[in-house]
Amino acid sequence: MTSEAPSSSSTAVLELRGLHVSYGAIEALKGVDLVVNEGEVVTLLGANGAGKTTTLQAISGLLKPRAGEIRFHGERVDGIPPHEVVALGIGHAPEGRRVFPLMSVLENLRMGAYRFRRVPREELDRVFGLFPVLAQRRNQEAGTLSGGEQQMLAIGRALMGRPNLLLLDEPSMGLAPLIVSQIFDIIQEINQQGTTVLLVEQNAAQALKLAARGYVLETGTIVMSAPARELLSNPRVRAAYLGEGAE
Amino acid sequence: MTVGELPLAVRRPRRIDPRWLRLGGWLVLGALLCVMTSTEEGTPSDHWLVVRTALGSTKLIGWLLAGAIVWALLEVWRARGLGTVVSGRTAGVRGRWHEITGGRRAHWLFLGIAAVAAIVIPQFLSEFYQRVLVDQVAVFVLLAVGLNVVVGWAGLLDLGYVAFFAIGAYTAGYFTRALPVKPPFHLNPFVILPVAVVVCLVAGLLLGAPTLRLRGDYLAIVTLGFHEIVQLFLVNKNNWTGGNQGAFGIPHFSINIFGIHYQWTLASLPYWYLFIAMLAVLVFLFDRLEHSKVGRSWTAIREDEVAAAANGVPTVKYKLMAFAIGASTSGLSGVLYASRIGYINPASFPVVLSITVLSYVIFGGMGSLVGVIVGAALLTFLPAVFQEQNIVRQEDIPMWIGAILVVMMIFRSQGLIPSRRRRRELGLAAQGVSDADAMSETPEGRA
Ligand SMILES: Nc1ncnc2c1ncn2[C@@H]1O[C@H](COP(=O)(O)OP(=O)(O)O)[C@@H](O)[C@H]1O
Ligand SMILES: [Mg+2]
Numbered sequence: 001m002t003s004e005a006p007s008s009s010s011t012a013v014l015e016l017r018g019l020h021v022s023y024g025a026i027e028a029l030k031g032v033d034l035v036v037n038e039g040e041v042v043t044l045l046g047a048n049g050a051g052k053t054t055t056l057q058a059i060s061g062l063l064k065p066r067a068g069e070i071r072f073h074g075e076r077v078d079g080i081p082p083h084e085v086v087a088l089g090i091g092h093a094p095e096g097r098r099v100f101p102l103m104s105v106l107e108n109l110r111m112g113a114y115r116f117r118r119v120p121r122e123e124l125d126r127v128f129g130l131f132p133v134l135a136q137r138r139n140q141e142a143g144t145l146s147g148g149e150q151q152m153l154a155i156g157r158a159l160m161g162r163p164n165l166l167l168l169d170e171p172s173m174g175l176a177p178l179i180v181s182q183i184f185d186i187i188q189e190i191n192q193q194g195t196t197v198l199l200v201e202q203n204a205a206q207a208l209k210l211a212a213r214g215y216v217l218e219t220g221t222i223v224m225s226a227p228a229r230e231l232l233s234n235p236r237v238r239a240a241y242l243g244e245g246a247e
Numbered sequence: 248m249t250v251g252e253l254p255l256a257v258r259r260p261r262r263i264d265p266r267w268l269r270l271g272g273w274l275v276l277g278a279l280l281c282v283m284t285s286t287e288e289g290t291p292s293d294h295w296l297v298v299r300t301a302l303g304s305t306k307l308i309g310w311l312l313a314g315a316i317v318w319a320l321l322e323v324w325r326a327r328g329l330g331t332v333v334s335g336r337t338a339g340v341r342g343r344w345h346e347i348t349g350g351r352r353a354h355w356l357f358l359g360i361a362a363v364a365a366i367v368i369p370q371f372l373s374e375f376y377q378r379v380l381v382d383q384v385a386v387f388v389l390l391a392v393g394l395n396v397v398v399g400w401a402g403l404l405d406l407g408y409v410a411f412f413a414i415g416a417y418t419a420g421y422f423t424r425a426l427p428v429k430p431p432f433h434l435n436p437f438v439i440l441p442v443a444v445v446v447c448l449v450a451g452l453l454l455g456a457p458t459l460r461l462r463g464d465y466l467a468i469v470t471l472g473f474h475e476i477v478q479l480f481l482v483n484k485n486n487w488t489g490g491n492q493g494a495f496g497i498p499h500f501s502i503n504i505f506g507i508h509y510q511w512t513l514a515s516l517p518y519w520y521l522f523i524a525m526l527a528v529l530v531f532l533f534d535r536l537e538h539s540k541v542g543r544s545w546t547a548i549r550e551d552e553v554a555a556a557a558n559g560v561p562t563v564k565y566k567l568m569a570f571a572i573g574a575s576t577s578g579l580s581g582v583l584y585a586s587r588i589g590y591i592n593p594a595s596f597p598v599v600l601s602i603t604v605l606s607y608v609i610f611g612g613m614g615s616l617v618g619v620i621v622g623a624a625l626l627t628f629l630p631a632v633f634q635e636q637n638i639v640r641q642e643d644i645p646m647w648i649g650a651i652l653v654v655m656m657i658f659r660s661q662g663l664i665p666s667r668r669r670r671r672e673l674g675l676a677a678q679g680v681s682d683a684d685a686m687s688e689t690p691e692g693r694a
Contacts, residue, residue: 062556062557082556087559094557098551099554100554101550102671103546103550107543110543111547111555114558114560115559143675158557161558
């Protein structure tokens with residue numbers, strides 16, 4: 001199987017090979033190949049129902065692939081339960097944020113640090129440094145935060161597990177453009193601090209500004225993979241994901 | 248707009264003033280209570296006899312009048328905004344009450360008072376009430392406290408809970424040589440307690456491991472089936488279990504170590520203290536558990552199972568743990584029960600008993616230790632009082648408890664003394680924001 005991995009010299013953090021995932025008889029992923037290298041921001045683009053969330057859930061062990069391989073730092077991680085995936089250093093901010101609504105901001109962050117015996121001070125400082133608003137609202141119930149703040153909390157919670165690889169599922173979903181660009185700035189900062197990011201988005205314009213490379217997923221298959229700049233100028237991408245038809 | 252919404256928009260039904268609807272509700276309730284309190288017995292050939300005689304009697308007028316009066320009072324109350332006036336007046340008092348009762352120190356004070364009351368008061372009760380305290384209140388409070396871990400904290404619907412109660416009781420029967428199948432050695436009931444805990448723990452793990460991976464609602468069905476299997480086994484495996492006759496002569500508890508000799512007998516009071524001691528230990532342990540990492544994991548699983556798993560909570564492990572803890576608590580109660588009564592048979596452990604315990608937990612307030620203890624105690628003690636005073640006939644008691652539960656679910660679905668968190672969860676779940684249980688999608692094993 002020839003993967004279309006780019007000719008980057010850095011080592012692969014995450015590799016998907018021929019990944020098949022099904023919901024019963026429905027095949028959601030039909031052989032996905034994807035590589036994320038150390039220190040990169042890679043974006044996975046696609047319309048609603050393309051299989052982006054399914055891909056991330058398979059990586060973090062929430063779904064078991066039917067066939068194919070998932071490698072993290074070269075080790076097979078497909079089929080292992082999610083709490084072990086978290087312990088390996090993969091953080092996942094799921095689609096729709098999914099903060100624990102009745103827990104305070106601090107308690108949510110503590111759940112993020114679940115794999116540690118005690119909440120690591122430096123991670124907490126890092127998260128509060130990135131998202132000062134969370135520090136201000138540390139005792140507020142997460143369910144009463146605004147959408148943008150909840151997204152920040154979801155990302156912060158994923159960071160509390162000290163991940164090498166951060167999986168972000170549509171962080172821009174349902175947020176005002178100003179908040180979106182604010183969050184994307186912070187994602188960039190997180191990346192510059194040394195965390196590799198796999199960013200799932202429908203908001204192609206924003207995502208491609210941030211990412212080095214991008215993949216385009218259509219009904220369970222990768223149809224394009226190229227450096228972000230190429231994708232931005234590609235007429236097909238422009239028509240499907242950057243034009244008026246973009247959702 | 249979907250097609251289905253169109254006719255509604257076109258038809259525009261005439262609206263009835265909700266006031267009259269409420270009057271109708273109160274009148275129906277009056278008629279219902281008239282039937283429920285009727286002394287007439289139904290006969291197999293004429294099921295409607297009770298209804299006809301009750302609704303034909305002059306008492307009906309009294310009940311309807313009562314319904315109408317209540318309705319009128321409530322309407323006046325509503326019109327004057329009395330509800331808000333009163334709650335405004337009492338806000339200060341209630342605030343202070345919360346201040347006093349909310350603190351950690353008050354918590355211990357209440358516990359102390361409850362403990363003293365539980366020790367002293369039963370001494371002054373008649374033998375009848377002492378027996379009720381042990382055979383009803385104590386047994387069901389223990390069971391409720393255990394089921395609360397499964398249902399209230401982990402959010403799992405276990406309808407085979409009493410099967411473990413039976414397993415515990417039969418374990419006691421086995422090791423005290425009361426069953427046809429004989430053990431290699433004979434044990435004192437005290438030693439059987441941990442044995443039964445282990446047996447039920449293992450049984451719970453064996454049942455839970457394959458089923459807790461499934462979507463939550465299957466758990467209810469599987470546990471129900473499990474209870475049925477246990478029951479059929481007890482009935483049919485005659486040469487082991489004694490079949491329908493069950494087992495007789497299970498000995499009482501006794502202490503015989505370090506020069507201390509004590510023998511429990513038919514007397515109720517010593518058993519009451521034994522149960523209370525056991526309850527105190529469990530409440531202490533479970534309270535610690537609730538405020539530990541385990542309790543936080545259960546909360547996370549209840550609030551959002553997918554998010555919990557994505558954050559590294561081993562969800563299956565914690566659900567299994569709750570299930571097994573519940574099972575062993577049930578088994579422990581089974582040993583105490585078997586030794587107290589001295590006689591067990593399959594009919595002592597009907598499937599409906601699981602649902603009874605569940606209704607006590609729901610009544611008291613799922614997830615609240617104090618709530619389920621008070622709830623189970625009230626719903627077992629009060630019926631006995633009413634029955635003793637000839638206010639309610641024994642065969643009517645399930646009907647009354649059912650009615651109380653229905654009313655409770657309408658006006659206070661969170662239970663008598665709900666845990667603060669659980670109440671809010673139910674509120675959020677009603678708005679479709681969150682889960683409030685572990686019954687919806689399971690993150691693992693879905694593909
Ligand atoms: N729980 C599920 N059961 C059945 N089908 C599902 C489930 N979740 C997603 N799918 C299907 O899998 C496909 C991919 O979905 P998803 O990964 O959520 O897409 P995306 O995140 O790109 O919008 C869709 O066709 C969707 O309908
Ligand atoms: Mg998605």
